[in-house]
Amino acid sequence: METTIPDTMQAVVCHGPMDYRLEEVPVPKPGPGEALVKVEAVGICASDLKAYHGAAKFWGDENRPAWAETEVIPGHEFTGTIVSLDDEAAKRWNVAVGDRVVSEQIVPCWECRYCQRGDYHMCAPHDLYGFKRRTPGAMASYMIFPAEALVYKISKDLPPAHAAFTEPLSCALHAVERANIRFDDVVVVAGCGPIGLGMIAGAVAKFPANVIALDMADSKLELAKLCGADLTINIGREDxxxxxxxxxxxxxxxVYLEGTGHPSAVPQGLNLLRKLGTYVEYSVFKDNVTVDWSIISDDKELDVLGAHLGPHCWPAAIRMLESGKLPMDKICTHQLPLSKFQEGLDLVADGTKSVKVSLIPE
Structure with missing residues (x-):
């Protein structure tokens, strides 16, 4: 049965820092090799919030704008149902109209040095859904998957907000992969937000000696236990x-996995690691971080690693979600209609009343 596609749709549109508006815009039309997807849910990420506030360090380049490009539709963690695609796209992604799908947050060029070497998550043009006009995001009723996108099917049995969690979970699993965790390791995860909880679940799957979760909120530490943490520490009360x-x-x-985005978590990690330990940084920081680099070199000879996006981890994230092992009802705390996007941004900014906030297009 064919789906009737309207001419216009609701979408959140960026007009600059602190100026996002709900507008009626044309439904995009897919080109050759592309797919039109009806959005079911889109999560609000800390990086969305930093872009909304115009954080200059978000892009990591002072010559770039401090926010998402104007007139772009935000949203890079999402799920939806395919409503239109051609044979080329169907064959490439092994999908069909009616399939529920997710797509990696980066749309690689497949031509630059990084893409050619398999490191597509570091693609030089770096077109991410929801930050550039070339790749509009999912805070809308419909969106386009470009021909270059990486697309995966995901179970329709999952609630939409849970399926959209594939993106942050894949990021967390990539950080875990970077850590090269061994069976006898003591692993510490700083921060029990969406990324940190995914790190805990991923680290537990590596079966180390201990996984220890740090946070200042007892409610989030309880979630960490449900994700498999062996020990939780409230750093507001304990050392x-x-x-x-x-x-x-x-x-x-x-091993220390940093997922808070707070500058104080960096020296904390350097100090609690053993000599020859491994530090993995995932967060996007709003402010500069200053540390004593002699701890990294002369004192401990640490391995300090960065992690970006979730390359090669999406199939594992989908399997983990479909397994039902994660307490997703407790992680996905808020689902709001798209029209309440500002309330969603404010909830994420507050940080104390939610874990994962998602928007559901009407």
Missing amino acids: PVQIIKDLTDGYGAD
């Missing part, structure tokens, strides 16, 4: 460095 050193005969943790 994580001392507790972890006591647990490890004075040595310190083997």
Whole structure:
């Protein structure tokens, strides 16, 4: 049965920092090799919030604009149903009209040095859904998957907000992969937001000796336990460095995964790691971070690694979600209609009343 596609749709449109508006815009038309997708849910990410506020460091380049490009539709973590595509796209992605799908947040060029080497997540043009006009995002009723996109089917049995969590979960799993966790490692995860909870679940799947979660909110630490954390520490009341050193005969943790985005979490990690430990940074920071680099070099000879996006981890994230092992009803705390996008942004900015906030197009 053919789906009737309207001529116009509701969409959130960026007009600059602190100026996002709900507008009626034309429904996009797919070109050769592309797909038109009806959006079912789109999550609001910390990077969406930083772009909304115009954080200059979001792009990592002072010569770039400090916010998403104007007249772009935000939203890079989403799920939806295919309503139109040609044979070329159907064959490339092994999908059909009616399939529920997700797409990686980056649309690679497949021509630059990084793409040619398989490191497509570092693609030089770096077209992400929801930040550039070339790749409009999912805060809308419909969106286009370009021919270059990476697309995966996902179960229709999952609630839409849960399926849209594939994106942050894939990011968390990539950070875990970067850490090269071993069976006898003590792994510490800083921050029990969406990324941190995914890191905990991913680290637990590696079956190390201990996975320890840090946060200042008891409710989020309870979620960390449900995701598999062996030990939780409220850093507002307890000293994580001392507790972890006591647990490890004075040595310190083997691996530290940072997912808070707070500058204080960086020296915390450097101090609680053992010599020759591994530090993995995932967060997008609003402010500059200053640390004593001699801890990294002369004192401990640490491996300090960055992590960006979720390359090669999307199939694993989908399997984890479809397994039902994660407490997704407790992670996906808020689903709001698209028209209440500002309330959603404010909830994420507050940080104390939600875990994952999603928008549901009407």
